[in-house]
Amino acid sequence: MKRVFFALLAFSLTLAFSAPALAGERDALPSWNAGASKQSISDFVARVTTEGSADFVPPAERIAVFDNDGTLWAEQPFYAQFFFAVDRVQALAPQHPEWKTREPFASLLKGDMKAALAGGEHAILEIVMATHAGMSTEAFEQLVKDWITTARHPVTKRPYTEMVYQPMLEVLAYLRESGFKTYIVSGGGIEFMRPWAEAVYGVPPEQVIGSSIKTKFEMVDGKPVLMRLPELSFLDDKGDKPVGINLHIGRRPIAAFGNSDGDLQMLQWTTAGSGPGFALYVHHDDAGREWAYDHPSAVGQLDKGLVEAAAKGWTVVSMKNDWKLIYPVTKQ
Amino acid sequence: MKRVFFALLAFSLTLAFSAPALAGERDALPSWNAGASKQSISDFVARVTTEGSADFVPPAERIAVFDNDGTLWAEQPFYAQFFFAVDRVQALAPQHPEWKTREPFASLLKGDMKAALAGGEHAILEIVMATHAGMSTEAFEQLVKDWITTARHPVTKRPYTEMVYQPMLEVLAYLRESGFKTYIVSGGGIEFMRPWAEAVYGVPPEQVIGSSIKTKFEMVDGKPVLMRLPELSFLDDKGDKPVGINLHIGRRPIAAFGNSDGDLQMLQWTTAGSGPGFALYVHHDDAGREWAYDHPSAVGQLDKGLVEAAAKGWTVVSMKNDWKLIYPVTKQ
Numbered sequence: 180m181k182r183v184f185f186a187l188l189a190f191s192l193t194l195a196f197s198a199p200a201l202a203g204e205r206d207a208l209p210s211w212n213a214g215a216s217k218q219s220i221s222d223f224v225a226r227v228t229t230e231g232s233a234d235f236v237p238p239a240e241r242i243a244v245f246d247n248d249g250t251l252w253a254e255q256p257f258y259a260q261f262f263f264a265v266d267r268v269q270a271l272a273p274q275h276p277e278w279k280t281r282e283p284f285a286s287l288l289k290g291d292m293k294a295a296l297a298g299g300e301h302a303i304l305e306i307v308m309a310t311h312a313g314m315s316t317e318a319f320e321q322l323v324k325d326w327i328t329t330a331r332h333p334v335t336k337r338p339y340t341e342m343v344y345q346p347m348l349e350v351l352a353y354l355r356e357s358g359f360k361t362y363i364v365s366g367g368g369i370e371f372m373r374p375w376a377e378a379v380y381g382v383p384p385e386q387v388i389g390s391s392i393k394t395k396f397e398m399v400d401g402k403p404v405l406m407r408l409p410e411l412s413f414l415d416d417k418g419d420k421p422v423g424i425n426l427h428i429g430r431r432p433i434a435a436f437g438n439s440d441g442d443l444q445m446l447q448w449t450t451a452g453s454g455p456g457f458a459l460y461v462h463h464d465d466a467g468r469e470w471a472y473d474h475p476s477a478v479g480q481l482d483k484g485l486v487e488a489a490a491k492g493w494t495v496v497s498m499k500n501d502w503k504l505i506y507p508v509t510k511q
Numbered sequence: 512m513k514r515v516f517f518a519l520l521a522f523s524l525t526l527a528f529s530a531p532a533l534a535g536e537r538d539a540l541p542s543w544n545a546g547a548s549k550q551s552i553s554d555f556v557a558r559v560t561t562e563g564s565a566d567f568v569p570p571a572e573r574i575a576v577f578d579n580d581g582t583l584w585a586e587q588p589f590y591a592q593f594f595f596a597v598d599r600v601q602a603l604a605p606q607h608p609e610w611k612t613r614e615p616f617a618s619l620l621k622g623d624m625k626a627a628l629a630g631g632e633h634a635i636l637e638i639v640m641a642t643h644a645g646m647s648t649e650a651f652e653q654l655v656k657d658w659i660t661t662a663r664h665p666v667t668k669r670p671y672t673e674m675v676y677q678p679m680l681e682v683l684a685y686l687r688e689s690g691f692k693t694y695i696v697s698g699g700g701i702e703f704m705r706p707w708a709e710a711v712y713g714v715p716p717e718q719v720i721g722s723s724i725k726t727k728f729e730m731v732d733g734k735p736v737l738m739r740l741p742e743l744s745f746l747d748d749k750g751d752k753p754v755g756i757n758l759h760i761g762r763r764p765i766a767a768f769g770n771s772d773g774d775l776q777m778l779q780w781t782t783a784g785s786g787p788g789f790a791l792y793v794h795h796d797d798a799g800r801e802w803a804y805d806h807p808s809a810v811g812q813l814d815k816g817l818v819e820a821a822a823k824g825w826t827v828v829s830m831k832n833d834w835k836l837i838y839p840v841t842k843q
Contacts, residue, residue, distance in 0.1 A: 369758070373761045383571060384762050385717075385759065385762065394754050396754060396776050396780070397750075403780050403783050405753060418727065418729075419728070421737060425737055427717065427759060429719065444728050444735065
């Protein structure tokens with residue numbers, strides 16, 4: 180019995196490892212127009228998955244990292260997590276009468292985002308701490324779950340989870356079929372993404388890396404809880420993206436996907452290994468179907484990254500020309 | 512072709528998921544004496560892997576966490592990582608003439624560990640920072656790899672990697688065969704364990720959680736590096752073990768293995784979920800084959816943990832009575 184099992188398993192694994200070829204037969208990236216961008220992805224996958232090839236990479240080392248905001252889902256007119264915080268401010272306002280006269284809350288409550296954000300990073304941090312801390316990790320998870328299923332994007336009125344990029348969902352799935360482990364490495368909150376990342380992207384909680392606030396172990400009525408403290412622990416952006424990758428994964432990725440200068444160091448780190456490395460920028464140039472922006476931009480600025488991508492021959496995806504569609508087709 | 516593949520894969524998976532039963536046939540824990548401790552492990556595995564059982568846990572949620580020092584390998588007369596640091600102090604001494612008269616280095620260089628450690632935590636931190644920082648992550652990894660293959664334990668003169676506990680290696684393998692993902696959650700340095708944890712324990716880098724110092728992304732001669740800074744980032748002990756688990760895994764484990772009061776919060780956290788939870792303490796009571804200690808002890812103190820284990824019915828392993836052997840049998 181055992182012998183039969185192992186023989187079948189070995190046979191299935193042999194087939195499984197030739198899956199990339201099968202994937203090639205059926206077009207693993209149907210929402211991508213034929214062209215250099217699409218070709219660069221499938222060429223890279225073929226190179227690292229073909230046994231005997233000089234660039235073959237064993238499955239355990241096939242790590243791919245994806246930025247989230249602007250790379251896997253839309254980030255305009257502002258990050259989704261910010262709108263979550265705004266909704267929390269509205270919900271908590273009755274318990275905070277002082278917010279009526281205190282910035283940035285006063286402007287937020289009046290619906291004046293621009294004035295609220297005039298305080299820059301400090302204002303954002305104040306809003307985040309007031310809305311993301313002071314509760315257990317379990318309570319926060321529930322808040323996020325409730326919000327993500329009900330909230331609507333201010334412009335499109337679609338659920339945020341339907342503003343993910345269909346072509347990128349296909350890249351995620353294609354890489355996983357090809358033996359890759361896919362990680363999210365985002366400036367967004369790690370505990371803001373985990374509650375829905377598996378259902379939406381197929382990325383389990385342990386493969387989500389993000390910014391975090393401190394948490395503290397406490398016993399409450401004899402039950403252990405992790406309380407969320409109003410103190411930043413890690414800001415997963417720029418040079419700290421490789422830091423987060425090293426801390427959580429402990430291996431250098433071989434493929435990295437981003438859309439902004441905040442992802443540049445992650446792409447540099449990924450392509451600086453001794454073996455093959457792939458770097459891709461999503462360029463937002465589709466004002467008709469999404470947004471067109473690179474620099475200067477308050478959100479997702481892409482300036483230095485474009486220069487380096489050109490110099491190093493990284494893939495730069497034109498959303499307008501390379502993608503047949505932006506968002507998944509949904510029955511509504 | 513594809514249809515055949517999926518049929519075979521489905522059949523193999525069906526067999527794979529009945530692997531625990533097969534494991535039961537052949538005794539997955541041969542170095543364990545029959546008794547309550549061994550039984551508690553196999554009973555728990557059967558409960559969570561039997562489909563239809565009220566306690567069935569889907570494979571993705573079968574997370575098991577293991578302390579390292581004193582749980583997977585020996586920690587007496589002092590932590591292995593400390594001896595690594597001592598060896599680094601010896602190697603670096605020629606570049607640091609000031610150490611001859613500066614504590615704790617002066618005592619260390621004279622071989623007087625007790626005097627060196629008289630400075631307590633502060634002294635240990637000084638030694639760690641002087642020996643673990645000021646280089647790239649890649650350079651540190653190489654130092655650890657070189658050391659772990661050549662260093663010998665001061666008492667047994669065995670390589671440290673041969674002072675791992677054979678019965679615990681069997682638990683790790685048994686859980687993995689049963690669909691578990693096994694993690695190390697240690698007060699030891701995350702980058703001290705990763706270079707050898709996969710070869711020794713079968714635990715890949717991304718499943719190692721530990722203490723860390725800060726790292727900083729830098730460009731050196733056009734090549735990105737992560738430099739190790741002499742600043743503590745995270746001390747993965749006591750209440751911060753659940754914090755580290757939450758940060759890295761984002762799911763509550765269902766099984767936890769420790770040996771000291773430093774693991775108590777991890778065991779509490781693991782068993783406080785809504786589903787089944789298993790907690791096990793390794794009790795060092797074998798002065799003949801290993802060491803006998805619980806409390807008071809400078810290393811691996813186990814006091815409160817014993818009280819709570821008794822109250823909650825956790826498994827407490829007697830190394831003397833439950834284990835047929837301590838270390839793996841090696842050809843030497």
